[in-house]
Amino acid sequence: MIKTLLFNHQEKRQLVIAFIGSLLGVSFLITSIHYLSKINDYGKESEILGKNTLIIQKKVTSASSFNLTKTDFSPNEISKMKLEPFISDVKPVVSNNFRVWFETNDPYVPTFKSDVFIQAVSKEFLDVKSNNWHWKEGEKFVPMIMPRDFLVMLNTFMNASGIPQVSDELAMKLKFRLRISDGLKEEWVDTRIIGFTNEISSILVPENFMDYATRKYANGNPGKITQIMVAGKEGQFGKLEKYMNDHGLESKNAQVIVSRLKSIVGTLFGVILVISIVTVVASGLVLIQYMQLLLSHNKYEVRTLLRIGMHPDKISRTFFFYFIRVFGAVLVIGFTVFGLLKYFVDEMFQTGGIYLSKSISIYAFAAILLTFIIFALSSFRTAKKEVFSLFNK
């Protein structure tokens, strides 16, 4: 009966406008948060470098080939880069300054040997999930992360030897070893592959192992730093790219393309996200304002209910639950709209060759929950405040 009294004689045009505004805002909010999260995760499975991280080196020119310009980085250059506002960290990539051979050491595969080049990078820059990424003197195995191209080369060799090719999983179960030497003395160490990467062209080993081997076999020569790892700040890849161009630096092309793509799409969805948040906040405010208008319109009814003995909590709860149902409907329909949008946007990405995972981002659900909580708190507070302001009046 109280609902009939309070809600049956309202002018619903403003409610409809606020409903549509909220619906649009919520739909785009969920969509933009979902795709921001998915774009952020794109390609992560094959990445071992941390977020927004590039390995860069100086461009090799004719002048550098004749030793007229340097291709290594001085400590001063690294310090200067760290000061740039769009760079969050810079660390050198340490390369071996001693001889290294890699060979199979498993009874199930024929012997394969090759001179190799190993590198170590600071652990903070790596996004390696394996617990095996550590080494200290005395440990049995040195973990390695192999360039995927190396596996392709290994399989070519296997094929030529008339034995089956190996998958990633199988390769990680095979035994290998490294021989390290300074030309006078040498040492064999067993190794295991713990992962593959498309981003780095050399074999990666833990820093501890590189330190150990350098100390023992590099004859006190720390070697030149020809590559560095740079972590750019979120959404500022364009500035980093410009800096690289201005300073004659380059990175692996695919890495740059993916970073640029993620940066552009991320910025686009970021803009949509901001617009969505503004829309949701504005339409939420319109809904709250409509509640105030409805309360004001029903001032006589509310005051009379209070005078004849109704508890103000019961009246404020009636308004609160009415608007919760309205906003709940907004969220349910908004989620459905997102589902439809997702179908078409996923199709568009696939047509463009970008395969995003089909699952709905947890952040989209979190956004719905957070939006609902904020609206519920605001409407509860408004209803209570307005109704109690009429009590004993």
Add this chain to the structure above:
Amino acid sequence: MKIEFCKVIPKPLAEILHNEQSLWGSNVIFESGKKILLNAASGKGKTTFVHTLMGLRSDFSGEIIIDGKNSKSLNTDDWVRLRQSKIASVYQDLQLFPHLTVEENFKIKAELTGSFNSNSALDNLDYLGLADKWNQRCGLLSMGQQQRVAIIRSLMQPFEVLVMDEPFSHLDQTNTELCIKLINDRCDELKAGFILTTLDARKDLVFDYEVKL
């Protein structure tokens, strides 16, 4: 239920000189179960009295003590309990819901106490000559009809005191007498009293004592 007015003077009436018999500025006790007439000319504060007693205004000096408690110290729950089960009221402006039917107006009141009895409400309406108005919107009734609906609504709840602010101002003598009978019967049934404000001395009303404003 005991209500005491201890030297109460509402701010809007503070400038007016009240005589010695006036409730305003004196100590007056409204005794439990008594039928009390509050007779005063216009502008003496009859509606102010009702609003002050019902807690709708607090702009007064002095104290109103309700069952031993200062009215200004009562919280929301206390006032809700008083209005639901201790003090029933008929306001001068009736406080009906014009968009709702007579039945719906009764039902809303009944939701508060769970005491709605459709037959009894219809009997009372019939007794006051309004049986055919059961499904009529209150806003379409005349003032006299609305007054009778408001009186019936106030009698639907349990109470110890019924406070009425000029409840018969739009009624003819016959309907007034019918209303008085209905009110007296209900008060007797509940062993309750009433406080009735009026512009003139009512010869048709039996009361225990009179308070001046």
